[in-house]
Amino acid sequence: MSTRYGMVIDVDRCTGCGSCMMACAAENNVPALPQASARTGLTPLLVRKVTNGNSGESRREAFIPIMCMHCEHDTPCVKVCPQQAVEVDKATGIVMQMPQRCLGCRYCMTACPYHARYFNWWDPAWPPGMEKSLNPGVAVPMRGVVEKCNLCHARLHSAKEKAAVAGRREIDLADYVPACVEACPTNAIHFGDLGNANDPVSKEAHSTQAFRLLARLGTEPKLYYKSNEAWVRALAEPDSPQASEVQRG
Amino acid sequence: MKVTRRDLLVWSAGAAAGLLATPVPWKVLDDVSIWSQNWPWIPQPTRGPVEVKQSFCTLCPKACGLRVRMAAGWAVGVAGSSTHPISRGALCPLAFAAHQLNWHPLRLRSVRHGASRSTWAEAQAAFAKASKEGPLVVIDGYPGRAASSVLESFAEKQGGSYRVFAPAELRALAPYQRWTGIPAASLGYDLENANMVISFGAPLLDGWGTPGRFTRLWAERAAGMRDPQLRLIQIDSSLSRTAARAWQWVEIREGSESALASGLAGALHEQNLVPAHIPVPSMTLAESAAQTGMSVERIRELARLVVAKPPALVIARDDDPPVAALNVLLGSLGKRGGILRHSERVKAYVAAGREIGNARAVLIDASVPWGFVTQGDAEVFRFGAWDGGATKADWLLPAPGFLEELTDLPTAPGCSAPTYGVAPALMKATAEVQSVAQFLCSLDGTLPTTAKIIDSRCEELFRRREGSVYTQEIASMAKFSSVQSFKEQLWKGAVWAGEPALGQQFNCSLTEWPISTRAVSAESWSTDWSAPVMPPLASKLYQESGLRESSPRRNA
Numbered sequence: 001m002s003t004r005y006g007m008v009i010d011v012d013r014c015t016g017c018g019s020c021m022m023a024c025a026a027e028n029n030v031p032a033l034p035q036a037s038a039r040t041g042l043t044p045l046l047v048r049k050v051t052n053g054n055s056g057e058s059r060r061e062a063f064i065p066i067m068c069m070h071c072e073h074d075t076p077c078v079k080v081c082p083q084q085a086v087e088v089d090k091a092t093g094i095v096m097q098m099p100q101r102c103l104g105c106r107y108c109m110t111a112c113p114y115h116a117r118y119f120n121w122w123d124p125a126w127p128p129g130m131e132k133s134l135n136p137g138v139a140v141p142m143r144g145v146v147e148k149c150n151l152c153h154a155r156l157h158s159a160k161e162k163a164a165v166a167g168r169r170e171i172d173l174a175d176y177v178p179a180c181v182e183a184c185p186t187n188a189i190h191f192g193d194l195g196n197a198n199d200p201v202s203k204e205a206h207s208t209q210a211f212r213l214l215a216r217l218g219t220e221p222k223l224y225y226k227s228n229e230a231w232v233r234a235l236a237e238p239d240s241p242q243a244s245e246v247q248r249g
Numbered sequence: 250m251k252v253t254r255r256d257l258l259v260w261s262a263g264a265a266a267g268l269l270a271t272p273v274p275w276k277v278l279d280d281v282s283i284w285s286q287n288w289p290w291i292p293q294p295t296r297g298p299v300e301v302k303q304s305f306c307t308l309c310p311k312a313c314g315l316r317v318r319m320a321a322g323w324a325v326g327v328a329g330s331s332t333h334p335i336s337r338g339a340l341c342p343l344a345f346a347a348h349q350l351n352w353h354p355l356r357l358r359s360v361r362h363g364a365s366r367s368t369w370a371e372a373q374a375a376f377a378k379a380s381k382e383g384p385l386v387v388i389d390g391y392p393g394r395a396a397s398s399v400l401e402s403f404a405e406k407q408g409g410s411y412r413v414f415a416p417a418e419l420r421a422l423a424p425y426q427r428w429t430g431i432p433a434a435s436l437g438y439d440l441e442n443a444n445m446v447i448s449f450g451a452p453l454l455d456g457w458g459t460p461g462r463f464t465r466l467w468a469e470r471a472a473g474m475r476d477p478q479l480r481l482i483q484i485d486s487s488l489s490r491t492a493a494r495a496w497q498w499v500e501i502r503e504g505s506e507s508a509l510a511s512g513l514a515g516a517l518h519e520q521n522l523v524p525a526h527i528p529v530p531s532m533t534l535a536e537s538a539a540q541t542g543m544s545v546e547r548i549r550e551l552a553r554l555v556v557a558k559p560p561a562l563v564i565a566r567d568d569d570p571p572v573a574a575l576n577v578l579l580g581s582l583g584k585r586g587g588i589l590r591h592s593e594r595v596k597a598y599v600a601a602g603r604e605i606g607n608a609r610a611v612l613i614d615a616s617v618p619w620g621f622v623t624q625g626d627a628e629v630f631r632f633g634a635w636d637g638g639a640t641k642a643d644w645l646l647p648a649p650g651f652l653e654e655l656t657d658l659p660t661a662p663g664c665s666a667p668t669y670g671v672a673p674a675l676m677k678a679t680a681e682v683q684s685v686a687q688f689l690c691s692l693d694g695t696l697p698t699t700a701k702i703i704d705s706r707c708e709e710l711f712r713r714r715e716g717s718v719y720t721q722e723i724a725s726m727a728k729f730s731s732v733q734s735f736k737e738q739l740w741k742g743a744v745w746a747g748e749p750a751l752g753q754q755f756n757c758s759l760t761e762w763p764i765s766t767r768a769v770s771a772e773s774w775s776t777d778w779s780a781p782v783m784p785p786l787a788s789k790l791y792q793e794s795g796l797r798e799s800s801p802r803r804n805a
Contacts, residue, residue, distance in 0.1 A: 012473030013472040015464065015490055015491075016490055017454075017464075018342040018787075019341070021342070021790045022342045022784075022786060022787060023345045026326065026345050026349075027326065030786065030789075033789075036793075038792065038793045043793050057499070060493065062493070063796075100283065103282075126292055128352065130352035130353075132323040132352070133349045133351075133352065134292070134293075134294035135326055138294075183328065183340070183345060185329075185340070185460060185461050185464040186468035186472060188468070227473075228475070
């Protein structure tokens with residue numbers, strides 16, 4: 001049976017420190033271009049702050065890391081790509097982006113309901129010498145193509161190489177940990193195989209506290225969130241009656 | 250056959266139309282775009298053998314354990330070291346891009362005298378002259394290191410004074426030093442055994458102490474629980490990052506923490522929740538309520554909550570005596586889950602203020618936060634790895650950057666157990682730098698070098714045979730047959746850690762309820778980041794996510 005890599009993010013544990021964003025950007029050689037703005041910057045993982053809309057001591061805040069949801073069914077970005085530059089890897093369930101095929105039309109960005117794709121407007125650049133600090137396992141991002149989270153594919157390759165050297169066909173999941181998962185100081189991000197019913201992450205994804213963003217679209221995202229707070233769960237569907245209640249405070 | 254102009258035009262149009270039906274133009278277009286996306290001058294990562302080394306973050310005194318991925322001699326990735334007994338694999342967000350800081354555009358690459366470029370020889374001559382002419386003040390921001398010993402010895406030899414600009418976690422422990430005589434740097438919070446933590450504005454989940462220590466504890470014992478094992482009550486004037494995740498957030502007026510502490514003490518006495526012989530504040534509950542914006546009943550309720558799940562530990566953001574006195578009231582000094590003394594070998598220090606009296610020269614180490622500026626006419630020699638812009642320093646001296654210098658790491662502020670680690674220089678310096686210890690040793694050849702001091706400290710730890718060494722396994726000190734094998738482990742990034750000293754009696758001289766000595770300001774989240782610049786990635790990501798505000802100076 002093929003693997004379906006996915007995540008469960010425990011929103012109640014997230015303190016919004018941003019370590020996952022930093023680790024992701026450093027791992028994937030994201031350049032800090034001074035000309036980039038909040039709209040044009042390249043940010044495969046972005047932590048968003050949400051509130052319950054109340055004021056005073058009843059006000060609550062939560063932090064929701066947003067990245068590619070690795071949709072499994074009718075994956076919107078795959079459907080619209082004219083170049084076949086996006087595909088769902090059948091062996092892993094990871095939605096793969098191939099920059100060499102991408103022509104930069106940005107249909108996928110329009111189609112993505114999670115705004116988790118970013119266009120590379122500029123050639124990557126760093127202050128002189130800083131290229132020595134880049135991760136040699138990941139190519140620098142090309143200008144003119146769309147980028148997104150690929151669940152640290154370079155780390156998957158390393159785990160595969162390690163398994164091959166050891167004479168194993170399957171990787172040890174302990175060898176494949178995406179940078180954001182490794183960096184989280186509160187262990188809020190759990191990564192595992194959703195296709196394996198015995199995997200703790202798969203069990204968590206089926207708990208009553210788990211939810212997916214915009215689940216009604218039917219794209220079957222492999223990124224789950226989890227919270228004991230009803231107002232946080234209600235935000236997953238912005239048009240739902242519960243969410244309207246939350247926004248009204 | 251005569252070729253007419255008309256034929257040429259027809260053939261050209263036909264060829265152009267026909268070419269479009271072939272793959273050639275599309276292939277050429279594709280190749281051109283790929284070629285232009287991969288210009289030869291686009292930076293490429295360093296290639297070379299990759300290895301992982303254990304070390305420590307040296308950018309602030311929190312001393313988090315690191316796993317540094319190195320390629321061809323350069324750090325290309327930083328992650329937390331899960332074998333570190335205090336930070337337990339967690340880091341502050343800035344550390345993940347700390348390896349890029351050495352190439353920051355604001356890196357200080359040469360000696361500066363005023364606005365002009367100078368040399369190390371001129372700086373040494375000027376410092377030697379100034380320190381001989383009059384009183385010298387040496388300011389350290391990271392006390393307890395081998396380099397601190399060099400600074401202190403030099404100041405002593407010159408008849409000057411050695412002062413420390415301590416981080417907020419140490420300043421918050423200063424009242425206990427005044428009441429018990431025990432140096433603040435030898436005290437720590439026993440968070441691991443506390444069941445109730447009442448934070449008066451301390452950003453416990455936002456970089457306070459060794460960042461991984463409390464966040465890991467909170468994640469294990471409190472996160473997402475309705476009735477957590479570890480109750481965190483956050484008293485804050487706004488919904489801070491810690492308040493948002495606390496078991497309870499108590500909203501008060503900004504700057505009224507001392508008033509609430511006095512009110513709480515009154516409410517604890519009034520409801521007989523603490524022993525009667527402890528000093529009673531003169532402030533009434535009504536006065537406290539008026540200052541904090543809370544109701545009297547809410548303060549009484551809070552007092553009942555504070556004692557509901559002992560042991561309770563109160564943590565102040567800064568030096569705030571009324572808040573600190575609550576721990577005396579609750580009997581938390583020297584008790585499990587309270588405030589413990591981790592070492593008897595740590596000396597008390599003189600706190601550095603902006604006033605430096607009649608000093609002729611001031612030497613400021615790179616560990617002192619850039620925002621610290623002295624007042625007076627003294628000639629200021631400031632070490633720094635980055636040029637943070639406006640400063641009163643007459644001389645700016647380039648210091649080693651991230652992992653460019655050998656240093657040792659004493660117990661982090663606020664820790665209840667003693668620790669010791671050694672961070673060797675993993676990378677060669679990218680500028681002509683000298684550490685403050687090298688600078689002083691070159692002026693006075695009789696001073697011991699940091700390497701010698703680190704060696705003697707390792708030997709002392711080995712002789713005492715206490716504690717354990719944390720690597721992939723935990724090895725007791727008894728397992729080391731020689732000091733050499735112990736040193737080797739430490740130089741490879743292992744951590745020595747002792748046990749917290751439980752059951753030590755504190756003789757507390759607090760007889761009257763203290764008054765607040767100064768206003769505790771709500772400082773920026775990154776105050777303890779002593780470097781004047783942030784990694785460019787941090788500036789970018791916080792700007793794009795809107796998660797944090799950072800001052801424009803740090804956004805370089």
